Amino acid sequence: MLKCCFILFFGCFLPLNCHWVFKLPVASDMKEKVIKSSQELSKILLEVGAMLMAAGANTSRIRTTITRIANVYGFNAELLITHRALMLSVYDDKLDYFQSSLKRTFPHGANFKVVSGISRMSWKIVEEQWNYEQIWNEINRLKSLSHYPRIVILLMVGLSGASFCRLFGGGAPDMLATFVATFIGLIVRQEAIKMNFNAYLCVFFASFTSVLIAGGYVHFTPGAQAEYAIATSVLYLIPGVPLINSLSDLLDGNIMNGIMRGMNGLIIAFAIALGMLCSILIYYI
């Protein structure tokens, strides 16, 4: 008896439904188009967001960039941004259609060429009304952008270590020791990253090596001031990007992201301290 009632009840709606579907082929065609478009767009937006997150942009920048791009194509975009994943919901007002998707972000490492490139791209999309293919081409171009040559990075970072040493009051020999310590420490870090060690362990190795070299200079040179060479030989490791991003996230009200970034920076600082500790104990300074 109950089953009969159900069949009768839904039976009433069946013809009505079919009628509606067959009567509006144009609308359904349009809907299909919107669905296709929103799927493609969310792929692009998530890719852009993941690239920004990995390259060291702060949370509000990711959010404004993605909203800016989505608005060009007539969609609203809402985002949940965390350290390791992005959740995106693209919304079309007229059709009342949602498209939600999720993407894991890549491991982090500051790369400001990508941040700058994506920022310029987003403004070009607004001003020149790019299509999706153009955006994909630009994304692929940005991904293939090279880093500086390794020797240039090593020399310049070594020079910046030596500059720090000079600023703190060290003389020419101290500067040379800091330069060598930074140079070799950075090589150790790059090699450790290549060998897929844990990111914090890479920092530890680098800090240990640098202080081992700078401490050796201080230990075997009579009359050398301990502070200058040792204190400045690890400064290339300081987590400047996570800490500054952390505070700007906290100020923007993205408290969770701010805490996550701050914690990340603190662990890096702790790894540096641990590396220093081990080397300092060897020389007993």
Add this chain to the structure above:
Amino acid sequence: MEWTVLLESWIWLGCAAAGFAILFNVPVRTIAVIFLLGSLGGSLKLLALKLGVGAILSSFAGAVLVGFLSIYAGHLRHAPPFIFAIPAVIPMVPGAFAYRMMLGLIRLTRDVDEATFLHLLEETVTNGLKTFFVLMVLALGVAAPMLLTRRESAKHIKIQTIVRGKRR
């Protein structure tokens, strides 16, 4: 004599900023500007220190200068301002304080008598607090222009002609 010292540290500050810029893989067109910003902010800090302002306030002055200049640099070189600001404030990071705090912590874990312990503790806490506050103030100084102008994007600050009448 004093001025030559300042001029020399001007160069070293710029070199330190440029080194970090390359470590962060910035676009080539921005390196010269970062050198300039780093040296200007850093020399303001050194100048303030020489005039007797405390370490924290003088770092703040330097960071605010870098923050505001980075907005103009962003318009000039067509890149987000924080790309200029982060490498440029890094030469102001209180490495010496952080190192002394670290050394103090290590010494505190050794066996020391009470008088030395208290003396060490006092030094370590002072250095640690200075490190913490200077870091905070650097980040605040970089964020200051965005906070004060209350805009979502630096592109809308001051130079309106670049926007070409699109949104806002």
